[in-house]
Amino acid sequence: MKTTYVALVRDTxxxxxxxxxxxxxxxxxxxxxxVAQCEKPGLSRTTIxxxxxxxxxxxxxxxxxxxxxxxxxxxxxxDSSHIVRENVLAKIDPPPKKRKEVKELAHKSQGRLLRNxxxxxxxxxxxxxxxxxxxxxxxxxxxxIELVRxxxxxxxxxxxxxxxxxxGPGESQDELSR
Amino acid sequence: xxxxxxxxxxxEIIWECLIKEGVDVIFGYPGGxxxxxxxxxxxxxxxxxxxxxxxxxxATHMADGYARASGKVGVAMATSGPGATNMVTGLATAMMDSxxxxxxxxxxxxxxxxxxxxxxxDVTGIxxxxxxxxxxxxxxxxxxxxxxxxxxxxRSGRPGPVVIDIPKCVQNEAVSFNYSNPPADxxxxxxxxxxxxxxxxxxxxxxxxxxxxxxLAGHGVLLSEAMTGLKQLAEQGSIPVSTTLLxxxxxxxxxxxxxxxxxxxxxxxxxNAIQDADLLIxxxxxxxxxxxxxxxxxxxxxxxxxxxIDRSEFNKVVPVDVAIHGDLKQVLWQLTPEVTxxxxxxxxxQIKKWxxxxxxxxxxxxxSDEFMAAHAIRIIWEETGGNALVVSDVGxxxxxxxxxxxxxxPRTLITSGGLGTMGFALPAGIGASFAVKNKDVWVIVxxxxxxxxxxxxxxxxQENVNIKIAIINxxxxxxxxxxxEMFYNARYSETPIYSPDYVRLAEAYRLPGYRVFNKxxxxxxxxxxxxxxxxxxxxxxxxxxxMVYPMVPTGANLHDMIRRPNGGxxxxxxxxxxxxxxx
Numbered sequence: 001m002k003t004t005y006v007a008l009v010r011d012t013x014x015x016x017x018x019x020x021x022x023x024x025x026x027x028x029x030x031x032x033x034x035v036a037q038c039e040k041p042g043l044s045r046t047t048i049x050x051x052x053x054x055x056x057x058x059x060x061x062x063x064x065x066x067x068x069x070x071x072x073x074x075x076x077x078x079d080s081s082h083i084v085r086e087n088v089l090a091k092i093d094p095p096p097k098k099r100k101e102v103k104e105l106a107h108k109s110q111g112r113l114l115r116n117x118x119x120x121x122x123x124x125x126x127x128x129x130x131x132x133x134x135x136x137x138x139x140x141x142x143x144x145i146e147l148v149r150x151x152x153x154x155x156x157x158x159x160x161x162x163x164x165x166x167x168g169p170g171e172s173q174d175e176l177s178r
Numbered sequence: 179x180x181x182x183x184x185x186x187x188x189x190e191i192i193w194e195c196l197i198k199e200g201v202d203v204i205f206g207y208p209g210g211x212x213x214x215x216x217x218x219x220x221x222x223x224x225x226x227x228x229x230x231x232x233x234x235x236x237a238t239h240m241a242d243g244y245a246r247a248s249g250k251v252g253v254a255m256a257t258s259g260p261g262a263t264n265m266v267t268g269l270a271t272a273m274m275d276s277x278x279x280x281x282x283x284x285x286x287x288x289x290x291x292x293x294x295x296x297x298x299x300d301v302t303g304i305x306x307x308x309x310x311x312x313x314x315x316x317x318x319x320x321x322x323x324x325x326x327x328x329x330x331x332x333r334s335g336r337p338g339p340v341v342i343d344i345p346k347c348v349q350n351e352a353v354s355f356n357y358s359n360p361p362a363d364x365x366x367x368x369x370x371x372x373x374x375x376x377x378x379x380x381x382x383x384x385x386x387x388x389x390x391x392x393x394l395a396g397h398g399v400l401l402s403e404a405m406t407g408l409k410q411l412a413e414q415g416s417i418p419v420s421t422t423l424l425x426x427x428x429x430x431x432x433x434x435x436x437x438x439x440x441x442x443x444x445x446x447x448x449x450n451a452i453q454d455a456d457l458l459i460x461x462x463x464x465x466x467x468x469x470x471x472x473x474x475x476x477x478x479x480x481x482x483x484x485x486x487i488d489r490s491e492f493n494k495v496v497p498v499d500v501a502i503h504g505d506l507k508q509v510l511w512q513l514t515p516e517v518t519x520x521x522x523x524x525x526x527x528q529i530k531k532w533x534x535x536x537x538x539x540x541x542x543x544x545x546s547d548e549f550m551a552a553h554a555i556r557i558i559w560e561e562t563g564g565n566a567l568v569v570s571d572v573g574x575x576x577x578x579x580x581x582x583x584x585x586x587x588p589r590t591l592i593t594s595g596g597l598g599t600m601g602f603a604l605p606a607g608i609g610a611s612f613a614v615k616n617k618d619v620w621v622i623v624x625x626x627x628x629x630x631x632x633x634x635x636x637x638x639x640q641e642n643v644n645i646k647i648a649i650i651n652x653x654x655x656x657x658x659x660x661x662x663e664m665f666y667n668a669r670y671s672e673t674p675i676y677s678p679d680y681v682r683l684a685e686a687y688r689l690p691g692y693r694v695f696n697k698x699x700x701x702x703x704x705x706x707x708x709x710x711x712x713x714x715x716x717x718x719x720x721x722x723x724x725m726v727y728p729m730v731p732t733g734a735n736l737h738d739m740i741r742r743p744n745g746g747x748x749x750x751x752x753x754x755x756x757x758x759x760x761x
Contacts, residue, residue, distance in 0.1 A: 013314070014302060021306050056493070063490035069311040069331055 002031060003053045004077040004084060005061065006154050010070040011037055011044040018068050022061065023050055032151025043072060047153045077154040086132045087150035089114075090123045094142035102142055109135050120145060188318040189218035189349040192282065195325040196226060201253050203227045203612045205240040209257025210297055212284030214349035229612070229641055232633035234261050236605035238268020238339075239631070241279040243569060243606030245272075246592045248613035249403070251332050252279040258286055259297030262343070263304065267599060269339045270308040274596025275424060276401060278337035280328050287347040288316060301343045310338030318351040336488040337401060373504040373512065380500045381459075381483045382516035385415055388457035388481070390525045393419040394440065394469075397595070398462010398486060398506050399428030405588050407510030408461060409433070415517045418529060420448040422463050423580055424595040431564075431584035437529065441469035442730045443577040446739050447532035449730065453737040454528070455480045462486060462506045465496040466596065471736035485509050536728070539742040542582075549696045551650045552578045554718040557697060558620060558648060559583040561704035566620040566646075569593065569610055571603035571627035574656035577726045579622050590617075601630030604647065608634060611643045618646065618708070625651040625677045635687045638713045646707060647715045649680055652722045653758050660725045664740070679759070684715040692716045693759055719759050 009015050016035060023030050028050050035046040053061060058076055065074045077084060088111075094102055102121060106113055111125030125135050129152060136147065186194070192215050196204065204226055208216040219228060231237040234256040241252030256262055262283040272279045286295040302312040311331050313324050321344070328340040385391060399408050399421075405428055412419050412435045419429045420440040429436050437448035449471075452458065458480045463469070470476045473495060482498040484491070485506055492501040502509050537543060541552050555578050558566075564586060570579040570593040585591050592610055594602040607621035628649050638645060659673040684691025690710065694700045700718060707714045727742035 017303070017306060025307055056497075060490055060494060063488075063492075067310075067336075067488065067490055 001052060001055070003050050003058050003061070004082070004152060004154055005048045005050070005065065006075045006077050006082065006156070007046050007048065007065055007071055008038070008040070008073040009035075009044050009046055010072065011042055012070055015044075015068075015070040016046070018070060019046070019048065019065060022064050022068070023048075028053060032149075034151050034153050047077070047151070049152050075156065077156075081158075082154040082156055084128060084152050084154040085126055086129050086152050087126045088124070088132045088135060089148040090136070090139050090144055091120050091146040092123060092139060092142040093120045093145050098142055105135075105138055105142075109138070111135065184355060185352045186355045187214065187218065187350060187352050188315075188321050188344065189214035190221065191318070191321050191353070191355055192325065192344070192349070193218055193222040193226060194355065195322050196253060197222065199325070199329045200250065201226060203229065203244065204253045204255055205229045205231055205237040205244075205609060206255030206282075207231050207234050207237060207257070207261060209261050209284065211258035211286055211346045212255060212261070212282075212344075212349075213257075214346060215255065215282070215284065215344070218349075227612075228255075229608070229637065231605070232636050233631065234264035235267050235601070236608075236631055236634045236637065238265045238279065238281060239271065239599075239602050239605035240609030240612075241281070242268060242272045242275075242277045242602075243592055243609030244613045245277050245279050245337075245609075246275075246606075247567060247589055247610035249589070250278075250613070251329050252277075252609060253282070254279060255282045257284045257297065258301070259299045261297075262301040262341075263299055265341075266304060266308060267597075269305055269341065271594050271597045271599045271602060272339040273308050273310065275594065276337050276397060277339065278332040279339045280325075280332050281339065281341050283341060283343050284349070285314070285343045285345040288345050289347065291345065301341060305341045308339070309341050312341035312343065314343045314345075315348050316345070318348050318353045321348065322355065336486075373502055373509055377500060377502045378509075378512050378516060381485075381502060381513055384457055384481050384483055384500060385417070385459065385513075386516075386518045386520070388455075389522070390451075390455045390528075391415065391417045391457040391459060391522075392437075392451050392455045392480075393417050394422070394452070394458055394460045394463050395419055395425040395428045396422045396461060396463025397424035397428075399425055400588050402462060402487070402506035403588075404461070404507035404510055405429070407507050407514065411459075411510055411514045411517060414514050414519060416520050416522045416526075417459065418451060418526070420444070420452060422466070422469055422595070423576075423593065425463060426580060426591045427585040427588045430586040432586055437533075439580050441466075441736075442471070442732075443581070443726050443728065444469070444730075445533075445581075446536045446728050446741070447529055449728075449736045449739060450532045451529050452477050452480075453735070458482045460484045460486075460498070461510075464488075464491045464494070467495075467732075470496065471730045471738075472733055475735045477736075536741070539727070541724075541727075541742060547696075548721045548724075549700070549719075550724045551575055551652060551656070551718070551720045552582050552724070553697055554648070554650055554694075554700055554720055555579050555622065556582040557700045557704060558622065561701060561708060562618060562620065566590070566618045567592070567610055567614055568620045568622055569603045569607035571621075571623040572598045572600045572657075573624045573627065574652075574660065574724075574726050575622055575624050575650040577657075581726075583622075600624075600627040603627060604631050604638075605634050607645050607647070608637055608641070608643050611645050619644065621645055621647045623647065623649055624656060625649060625653065626655045626675055628680075629675075629677065632683075635683070635689070635715075639687050639689055643713055644711065645713050647713070649715065649717045650720055651677055651680070651717050651759070652720050652724070653677070654722055657726070660729075663725065664729070665731065680715060680717040689713045689715055693719060695719050695759075717759070 038045040115122035237254035241254040245252035438445040484498040603623040681691035728739035
């Protein structure tokens with residue numbers, strides 16, 4: 001059972017360590033973790049996919065992450081509430097006769113070829129994790145030399161941005177973003 | 179106030195900020211990477227009293243004891259590397275028991291950080307799991323704000339320990355510092371509760387329709403200062419109260435609604451009431467495994483209301499019906515007016531019946547000349563009039579203290595509950611004595627625990643700390659021995675423990691030392707030492723074979739308690755320590 005969390009965190013040294021530690025100390029494996037700066041200055045948005053969290057424990061991780069000083073907001077992401085995507089980069093070395101098929105696959109899967117060298121090709125695609133699983137399967141006959149998956153990133157489907165939780169006296173959303 | 183700007187060093191900023199946070203005592207140990215701060219202290223030692231400890235673990239426990247006795251943030255200081263790593267046990271102790279302390283550690287200069295420099299350790303990394311937050315300050319301009327944030331984090335929401343790691347170069351750097359402008363409360367995200375009327379109504383409905391409710395009062399009662407609110411709720415709804423170990427003092431022991439402590443060594447009638455209840459109202463407690471017993475059979479027929487400042491505690495181990503996230507004191511103010519007065523005669527009759535069954539096997543009701551640890555603690559309670567601030571260590575004497583020293587006032591029992599840190603009591607007692615000037619502080623500690631931190635006796639004498647140290651000496655690591663006797667076929671593996679001659683040890687440290695062997699001696703000596711001002715050490719040489727009852731074995735149902743055998747305990751079957759004090 002995979003669980004996806006989306007967290008808004010301070011862009012500061014050690015914050016990932018603090019987040020990862022909450023999973024590590026409960027012996028939970030993180031399958032993927034992405035983090036990068038977001039639209040709010042000083043904050044980053046991270047998507048964490050963790051394995052083997054019982055459904056009854058999913059909220060618990062929301063709350064323990066929220067207890068971290070450098071974590072501003074946490075959401076439990078689901079297919080119904082979020083758009084979840086993943087990026088795949090694959091370096092392949094297909095037999096010369098099959099290069100055309102690669103181009104067709106790129107077209108069919110809405111991917112593209114970033115490099116079409118004499119010894120290898122670099123294929124890029126984005127989609128749901130399921131679509132990317134299928135794509136990787138489709139690429140296998142073309143001799144995959146190296147495969148990189150970004151891990152999932154998720155964005156809420158809601159019209160407005162993640163709402164910040166109630167804050168202490170005198171605090172406002174802007175101040176939290178400092 | 180006019181703005182007064184001046185250039186001062188990071189080291190001086192530390193003390194300026196501590197004074198601003200209201201700190202007047204700090205527990206620490208100097209060393210290379212914290213030398214600039216200690217040098218700057220010479221300019222501030224008229225306003226901040228520094229207590230030189232003998233081991234940095236002691237500094238953290240002292241800060242912890244000070245915090246728990248005063249309700250304020252306790253502060254400890256140490257150097258980098260071993261100084262900081264010695265603090266880890268104290269940080270973990272404070273973390274488990276939600277105690278607000280700030281630990282300031284020196285760090286190697288930024289220019290050599292990450293090069294395995296002399297006395298370098300990754301302090302923020304090492305302390306990650308045992309602190310609420312840890313800061314590494316890399317810019318002196320951020321130091322004042324960071325110290326302010328650290329104090330705010332330590333005491334806000336669910337309190338806890340915070341580390342500030344300050345490289346030596348940051349302490350040395352001078353910067354323009356504004357005295358009159360306190361840092362803003364903005365840069366820290368603090369979690370507060372959000373209580374809705376709906377939650378209050380749901381909780382009140384459950385209370386008003388319950389026939390057999392029980393209030394479970396935890397450490398949160400003291401941390402939130404919700405003692406009055408708790409009493410009002412209990413009285414308004416005629417609801418019996420049971421406390422956790424750390425909740426002791428949150429509800430007067432002598433109150434007719436108080437059933438005493440719950441859990442592994444709790445009162446049998448309290449445990450029975452919890453198991454038979456149709457409603458549990460958990461106030462600032464976290465259903466620790468030591469209070470629930472086997473989770474599957476824990477209070478099986480009850481609805482559960484859980485009030486806590488930490489949302490992650492809800493449904494963590496025990497599923498609850500109504501979870502109220504907020505400050506307990508405020509929640510109780512809202513909740514109690516909605517609670518209707520009820521006559522719960524049959525419920526109290528049942529509880530009385532359970533209580534009568536334990537009186538039969540109560541050690542104090544058994545006639546015997548034997549001097550048990552329980553007698554020693556009961557005599558301390560009698561002779562101090564129940565008015566002391568007691569700091570207990572970990573083990574049998576800790577449970578017996580909880581059973582036989584009755585606490586009617588909050589913040590009169592300090593003990594390491596969650597982490598169960600042996601060696602906690604002496605340093606924590608020293609710290610507590612700096613918080614309470616008008617109260618006797620009694621350290622009650624076993625012969626195992628005292629030997630873990632007894633180097634702090636020198637601190638006691640150097641500071642002339644007014645504490646009374648009661649060593650309950652049974653020649654064993656008693657609680658471990660009890661488990662060995664009950665669950666390991668009485669194979670007493672490495673639990674007999676030799677002690678030094680404590681009276682001569684006291685003499686070596688130049689403090690008065692006493693040894694007592696029986697109840698009469700104990701009463702006489704206690705009467706005498708109570709009149710002494712300053713530190714005293716008293717060794718109570720007690721029977722080796724006694725055990726703490728009742729006991730719920732690990733993983734057993736909370737109602738399946740092992741009771742004290744009627745007619746006394748079977749004599750010790752194992753090896754005894756030969757070199758025990760002779761009568």
